[in-house]
Amino acid sequence: MKVTRREFLKLAGAIGASAVMMGYKSEILAIIEKAAATPGYTIAWLQGQGCTGCTMSLVQYPDIFGALGNLTVSVPFHPTIMPEAGHNAEEVLEDLEPDFLVVEGAVPIKDILGVDTHYCDVFGIPFEDLLVEVANRSEVVVAAGTCAAFGGIPAGNPNPTDARPVSEVLFRKTVINIPGCPAHPDWMVLTLVAAITEEPIVLDRLNRPIVFFGESVHEKCERLPFCKSEKFAKTFPSPEGCLFKLGCKGPVAYADCPTRLWNNETNWCVRAGAPCIACVYEDFPDKVSPFYEKLMMVLPPEPHVERHRHGKR
Amino acid sequence: MKEIKIDPVTRIEGHLEITATVEDDVVTEAYSHGNMFRGIEKILIGRDPRDAPIITQRICGVCHAVHRLTSLRAIEDAAGFKFPGRPGIKEIPDGARILRNLIQGITTLYSHAAHLYLLAGPDYSDALAGTGLDRLDPFTGAGYLEAVEAQRILHEILAILGGKVPHQMTAVPGGVSLLPTETTIDDILTRLTTSREKLENYPLLDPDTENDWVHEKAVPDILDMVGAAADLGAGNWGVGPGNFLCAGVYDLEDRTQFIRSGVYVGATGERIPMDPLLIDEDVASGRYTPESGGYPGETVTEVDLIKDAYTWYKAPKYNGMVVETGPLARLVVNNLDPLGLRAEYGQEANKSSTLNRLIARAQEILILIPEVVSWLNELADKLPILGPEDFYEPYKITKTPTSGIGLWEAPRGATIHWVAIDKGYYRYWDPESGRHKRRYGNVIKQYQVIAGTTWNGGGRDAEGTPGGFEQSLVNVPYVPDPGAPTGSPASKREINILRTIRSYDPCLGCSIHLLTPEKKGYTIRAV
Structure with a gap:
């Protein structure tokens, strides 16, 4: 099912009575029209202590690759779908200054009294360090799913790995939290649309977009x-x-x-x-x-x- | 001689690192490093047993129904429900049994399709390997995009049966929470047989005429992929331990299973019954204390952060043997080789190889489709006589202490849960006082999971015997594809290592787990 412009607008328009989000319609139209001319946006997707469920949820969005194409969004780094592996994958991420950083999964403690825990290592370094490093050159950080947003299952009592939400690690940045186990694909895609259209996203006390979680x-x-x-x-x-x-x-x-x-x-x-x-x-x-x-x-x-x-x- | 390291291995679920030694362009030694750990089993201790399915389900977002169903079987076994090979006094009602089969079957179909097209397929595509198979090209190939759509339709069916997916919600202790109607069946059939634009006007499935996407498009694609893999010599490498284990899956009306449990011993070619009591876990290469190893129903597991170890995997053994699990294991144990594909292309039907694992996954899709349709028909036929009591049997633990084992199969291998339950205090949140309080009831005293990939991905044991991944990487050629486009992943030397690992469809989230019953805290011996 290819998402036509009309259907896409319908999806975007169906997100509720919020005046802010209703504003998407014209904005999306404008975006799609100038799509060919825009330089395009990039997403880096990092996985911490998660289950890949939010990725699986995202690909349940109708014609997700078509929708991302319409928005001129590409996903050069995503461990579950990218063609490259190992050192080549690392190079892809090194060269990337992502417009959006999406994080799936919680962040475990990297050392206890100086002893490395190895609870979650990527490229041979603790996930926490990688996250901070990539987040520093990302424009917008989105925590997808309850684990990334609030700690979720890994942080369940007694929290064996001292798992923390992304916002606790990146305390200097505003992290948009999209909880849910898994996060709904619409919540993720429409937040992306809002960010691309430079529409202010109204967040509540827990940094959740208020239209979805109000x-x-x-x-x-x-x-x-x-x-x-x-x-x-x-x-x-x-x-x-x-x-x-x-x-x-x-x-x-x-x-x-x-x-x-x-x-x-x-x-x-x-x-x-x-x-x-x-x-x-x-x-x-x-x-x-x-x-x-x-x-x-x-x-x-x-x-x-x-x-x-x-x-x- | 050269040391190589691949971190991360992409297009799998989770965090896997492979290190290997290469000599004369051939891998001589390999190590599998599981690099992510959550301690899900530790989180389960002291909770209401009925919470275990919901929490263990979240071990994995790819085989999202499997851990829930396995965990349900474990806690239901503990409450006296009867399962194949296990004693009991009560039974899961018929309607619930069929619905759970459907959920499991469709999950397996979607997972296999996603693996063959999205995860493993790109390795044999034109864009990555210059094979001419442009339908398999990632993000742009017609087959790739059709498969994304096909798995989405299968997920819609799972949502009808499960409320939402990933992480379906309707399988509950004692049965299911869904009372299907004729509309439910119609909704499912509409999705299977109505053509969608993306599937080029083919219905997804039409078992009566075989004039559908699976038969017209997917089967030719998969055969192309198998042909490309065979041309690359994938039938010669990726040879695992040669022993196969299957825990059994899909309960039938006559109390047997569609895929039966058993063990195939490679050395003798024997097929023997599988006894869960013969399973042991070895922790020599895992970051766990020595006491953590042993029979999973009894062991006390603790993390050891300063140990000279390289992985979060434990290494499960069956009667001392390293065993392989997955679609190939299920078919070998059940002596199935549909269409004789493995005998013809894979040299030998019972051989463990990168190629045979790909073929077996495709074969399982083919034998599963008619079964799923027959369960759907079975449900439709019985619907008029099935009442609410045929979907739910009240779940009650009558005697404590008690324990249970859940035997089931994930798309990627044998999944087994052990649980021990006793009376005790569990925590609950009291909003009025604003703190957690304790209440007396049934609580989980011990929980242990062995997932499909744990069997395959374990590290070396105390005697130094390598695990499944590690054995199968030996003798893999460390050469690029001759026809690969410059700069593409297949023009890199490690491509065949990646193909071999991906042929297992590993799921790291599933396979790394920990349990620490009653004891708390980390073992840090020196600082």
């Missing part, structure tokens, strides 16, 4: 009427009824899954009868587990104040 899954859930009428599902499989008592963590999960849906608008967890595990939550997995026990209480929604705008690239 409302809780619970608030937009298609099973919310069941919850309000207190019809709770008691056992699997339940095509009807609120899944709260089966362990749904929707009230603390801030993401637009219920309206955006996953895999080309095919389905999402709650529609398939599976309780939300709040994989976008900043303290996933520790504060939302046991996953099949009900949440202790429904937190009042946190006010999503605008913290700052991510400026022009």
Whole structure:
């Protein structure tokens, strides 16, 4: 399925009622029209303590290579897809001054009392050092997935490798956090579009683009009427009824899954009868587990104040 | 004599480094270094057993259903569910069994397609190796782009069955959370058989006429790739340990499995039953304490950061033997050689080689497609008589302490989970007090994973026997392709080392793990 300009605009336009993001339409049009004339943008994609799930998620975007082509974006360094290996791959990265640095996976501690841990080595150096070095010559840094954004699974109690989110390592830079396990391909691609079109990206207190992560899954859930009428599902499989008592963590999960849906608008967890595990939550997995026990209480929604705008690239 | 180092090995999942010694343009010795470690199993200790499938699933984002399904089998085994080769008093209901087969089958199909086109395929493409196979060119080749689209359609099917993918959500302890309807089946069939623009007006699959993308496009592409690999001599090198292990996968209605478990012993050509109690892990070359080795159901594992070791891999053994796992192992153990491709092109059907691993992956796609379609038909036929109780059996641990083993297969090899469960206190977050509290219940006391690539990628054992990757790299020619375009990856000397490693479809995220039951902290003996 080749994404035509119209479809691309539709995808970009469907991202919500945010005035900022609605502004994309004309901008994308302009970008695509001058595509041939623009010098093109480059992405370097680094993998730390991750599972490659966010990469797999990104390639679920319809015609991802066509979409990147439309945006004149190329991905010279990505360990899972690049043609080169070893020393040649290192050369590719050395020559690169990426417009975007996308990081997948958490960053483990590199030494304990002076002893190298080797928890995550790339090119024979600790991942942390490589990340800092590449980030210093990158324009925009994006942390894709919960591991990179908040630590995620590797940082789960007792955090055996002292895994940290990217923003803790790159504390001098603004890191755009796109949590999710995995991150939704639309969240990644549309953030990229916003950065290319030099549209300010409104971030919340956790540096998440507010358009995607502004409302809780619970608030937009298609099973919310069941919850309000207190019809709770008691056992699997339940095509009807609120899944709260089966362990749904929707009230603390801030993401637009219920309206955006996953895999080309095919389905999402709650529609398939599976309780939300709040994989976008900043303290996933520790504060939302046991996953099949009900949440202790429904937190009042946190006010999503605008913290700052991510400026022009 | 020359020392070489390839870091990172790209177009695989995760962080792998290969170092090797080369003499007279041939590799004489190789070392496999797993360079990333998370300690997932350590994170599992003290949690509710039902959390294990969700957390272990996130070991890998490529075979994203496999660890969940394997972990479910381990904790269900511990709760008295019956599986092939394991005792039990309860059964996974029929509907759940079929859905799990479908999820596993489609995951395997997509993973194999992605491997053959996106990961291994470029090595044999025109752009990288001057083979004339321009459909395989990365980013631009028609076959490459069609395969990206094909795996996307397969992911949509997985999303129908699993809510979302990667990391599908519907397989739950005791069954599945999805109650399929006729619409579910229709949605899946529409995606399989309706043509998409990118697939050049072919349906993805049409087993009735075989007039579909898989048969018309993918099979010829793969045969071209196999031909190119055979021309390069890939049937002669990449020879692994010669022993194969399969843990068994796809439960059938008659309580057997479509791919049965077993071990093929290379030295004698025997096929013997597989007993999980004979599995041992060797940690001589891994950054672990000596006590960390042994039977995975019992060992206490600790990281040893100052040890003279070179990898995060442990080296699993079956009855002392280094074994190879993956599609080739599954077919050899089950004595299958569809279309006689391995006997014809790969010299011998049971030979371990770079070429045979590529062929076996393609063969498995071919035998799996009719099975997946038959499971879909089975589900459609039974749908009118299946009620909600046929998809979920309440999960309850009645006696503690208890333990379980989950035997299953990832697209890239045998995946086995061990779990021990006892009463204890688990942590939960109490928002009111703003801190973690403890509650009494069933908790995981011990957890251990052996993933497909762990078998293949392990380092040297205490006697110095090299692991699977290390054995198969010996005798690989260290020469560029004669016809490769200047400056392309195939014009570099290490190309055949990379082809051999990629033929295993390694997944490093899966294969490196650690468990430290009860004890905490790092072992640092000297500072």
